[in-house]
Amino acid sequence: MAQAGQGFKRVLLKISGEALMGSKPFGIDMAMVERVAGEIAAAHGRGHQIGLVIGGGNIFRGVAGAAGGMERASADYMGMLATVMNALAMQNALEKKGLDARVMSAIPMPTVCESFARARAERHLEKGKVVLFAAGTGSPYFTTDTGAALRAAEMHCDALLKGTSVDGVYSADPKTHPQATRFDTITYDEVLRRNLKVMDAAAIALARDNGIPLAVFSIRDEGALLDVLQGRGTFTTVTA
Numbered sequence: 001m002a003q004a005g006q007g008f009k010r011v012l013l014k015i016s017g018e019a020l021m022g023s024k025p026f027g028i029d030m031a032m033v034e035r036v037a038g039e040i041a042a043a044h045g046r047g048h049q050i051g052l053v054i055g056g057g058n059i060f061r062g063v064a065g066a067a068g069g070m071e072r073a074s075a076d077y078m079g080m081l082a083t084v085m086n087a088l089a090m091q092n093a094l095e096k097k098g099l100d101a102r103v104m105s106a107i108p109m110p111t112v113c114e115s116f117a118r119a120r121a122e123r124h125l126e127k128g129k130v131v132l133f134a135a136g137t138g139s140p141y142f143t144t145d146t147g148a149a150l151r152a153a154e155m156h157c158d159a160l161l162k163g164t165s166v167d168g169v170y171s172a173d174p175k176t177h178p179q180a181t182r183f184d185t186i187t188y189d190e191v192l193r194r195n196l197k198v199m200d201a202a203a204i205a206l207a208r209d210n211g212i213p214l215a216v217f218s219i220r221d222e223g224a225l226l227d228v229l230q231g232r233g234t235f236t237t238v239t240a
Helices: 017-021 030-045 062-067 072-096 118-126 144-154 188-194 201-209 224-229
Strands: 010-015 049-054 101-105 130-134 159-164 185-187 214-218 236-239
Touching: 010 017, 010 144, 017 030, 017 072, 030 049, 030 072, 030 224, 049 072, 049 118, 049 144, 072 101, 072 130, 101 118, 118 130, 118 144, 130 144, 144 159, 144 201, 159 224, 185 188, 188 201, 188 236, 214 224
Parallel strands: 010 049, 010 159, 049 130, 101 130, 159 214, 185 236
Antiparallel strands: 214 236
8 A cells, every 4th residue: 555654644653662672682672773763753743643552561461471480460561661761762762853742551550640531532533642651551462562552543543554673564584484475555454364463353353443544663673663654664554
């Protein structure tokens, strides 16, 4: 879908926590954070309203913690706190680029950031502020992908953009299956039927049921975000 970016004024950008590791084995690579912040600033300068959800896998992954013997809900809450740390790092980088950025957490922590309130978040976006939605949905057993789809629906976003480590949706994991083929376009139902791991099933179903197109691209490719928003470059569009 070459014109995927046309008409996308308000978007929700979902970035995996792993993307912020850069070349590091874990944690936050501030050079990578600043590069992504620069791309967000460039998109914002083109008139796009941007909401942002960042995962926490670079710091803590709930499922891995549960597999190691920790109770799942407790592990997931730790993962939510990791997303707040990532959001604060990105907020700092965005402010250095001259943007007004607000972190809004689904878990209230008023000494650190704002608590999420839908109407206030919409006002922030309308005023040109970048809103970083942290702490997922605020409840365990939901991924940050589902949190991103939820916030995209609540904010009436024109699209949900997922920046990953690969340049679209493939028939299998291209890292382990070199013969995997990339889709230019695919339907939500086909993603669910094939059990493709681009996002979890709840997130895909939520985007489908609310008519939110999904664009999947590689955040590791410099300039890819603006390319997607301008309908060029390499990405996969997921629609009905």
